[in-house]
Amino acid sequence: MSTGSVLTAIALVVFGYLVGSLSPSVWLGRIFKGIDIREHGSGNAGTTNAFRLLGTRLGIAVLLADFLKGVIPVVVAQFLSTPLVTVIVAFVCVLGHNYSIFLRGRGGKGVATGAGAATGMMPIPMVILVVLFAVLSFGTRIISIASITCTILLPIIAFLFHQPLPYIVGCCLMSLVVLWAHRRNIVRLLRREEPRAVFPWNKKPAGPAG
Template identity: 40%
Template sequence: MNMTMDTTLLLLFIAAFFLGSIPFAYLAGRLKGLDIRQHGSGNIGATNAFRVLGSAMGATVLLLDAGKGVVATLWAFSYAGETAAVIAGLAAIMGHTYSPFMRFKGGKGVATAAGVVITLVPEVALICIILFAIVVAISKYVSLGSIVVALALPILIFLFNKPLSYQIFALATALFVIYRHVPNIKRLLAGQENSIRRNYPKF
């Protein structure tokens, strides 16, 4: 890999990071005159947007957060190929979770990661979406659905015989998402996690 490609990948990473760092949930809250960090779980992500801002605004935030992953990945792929797409996807997820606009705090990366997976491996993304919906429908815990899908992602990528770069991305993303959900895991084990029944607006 020559210096030109190294520079290209670095610039793509930086651009994707800042794209991912756009705090759509925070901006949506401001449109309603509130700081979402002071409500619900305090998280700057789609799940808390649903909880605090309602179904319509929550769905909009979800699409926008996923869209960050889609745009970053597609752009990098078209510009520099498969490896660049994976790097940009990871950068967008990192930007979402450690937004410089929010003092390096942010969401948990699930929606943005979903956007990346949808772009790279749509067939795997479809299975993950179905699995997520089943787990949440049964358990009523969004966090549990996210954790289960994170665990399933690298396995599915391997079973579908995807490129090594995709497998590395899936494993890194899974570990990162689970790490971000450690507080949720502790609450789940203690029976104190927030469920859909108690905390979400009716659809």
């Protein structure tokens, strides 16, 4: 690689980590609800806790923002550099989300940002995982089951769809980071203690006043 290519690669990696470190859930919680999302619910600065604490509309906004945090740096890297650099950028996006420099090393669990990064690398195969995630989330109402299952399947899907070797390796690395972030969820699942999500259509209507 030329000096210019090396500098471009370094800039892309730094850009990916900084974008990944942005925390829309914390910002929106402070602006619209006057709370620090890290001090409530699961204490996690991610999408699931945002839905739980901020409501459906703000939760969707956080989901889209976290997803785009993965997509944008990866797509930029694809245009400006090599597949290897693209994979590194995808990986550091997830690292930034989970271990944000702006949140003193805290963050989310990397599912939405990892999905965004993977979509940037291989959009068509990711359609399968997005559909599966939705089916498992709504079917079981246990978001961690959907997250963990799709995380495990990510490198397998990459392999089955004949993605470049760097992309397959990158998917493996991202999956390991996301699974590590879910280690407590895995323990609760094994103990059958993992809480179920409450979707708007699952809420019972309020009874008559009186």
